[in-house]
Amino acid sequence: xxxxxxxxxxxxxxxxxxxxxxxxxxxxxxxxxxxxxxxxxxxxxxxxxxxxxxxxxxxxxxxxxxxxxxxxxxxxxxxxxxxxxxxxxxxxxxxx
Numbered sequence: 471x472x473x474x475x476x477x478x479x480x481x482x483x484x485x486x487x488x489x490x491x492x493x494x495x496x497x498x499x500x501x502x503x504x505x506x507x508x509x510x511x512x513x514x515x516x517x518x519x520x521x522x523x524x525x526x527x528x529x530x531x532x533x534x535x536x537x538x539x540x541x542x543x544x545x546x547x548x549x550x551x552x553x554x555x556x557x558x559x560x561x562x563x564x565x566x
Contacts, residue, residue, distance in 0.1 A: 484528065492545065499516065499548065503552050516548035516549065521533065
């Protein structure tokens with residue numbers, strides 16, 4: 471993720487960078503985690519990575535501002551994405 475930040479942060483819009491992270495970085499970060507038992511600490515650690523990236527992107531240290539920006543760009547934190555994937559995974563196991 472740091473590569474994307476260092477290369478594109480000065481020349482690209484926030485929307486482009488968030489889309490890049492959503493399409494390239496998050497899938498790698500979250501690969502198959504819906505099948506793993508994760509603790510709240512694990513989930514918070516994944517969210518922390520994205521929140522720190524967002525703080526750099528939006529040039530703020532205020533987490534409330536970051537959450538508002540993420541919301542405006544319809545950007546879901548890993549915690550939310552993993553929960554949705556886990557439900558889908560469990561449903562597919564039950565129906566198989």
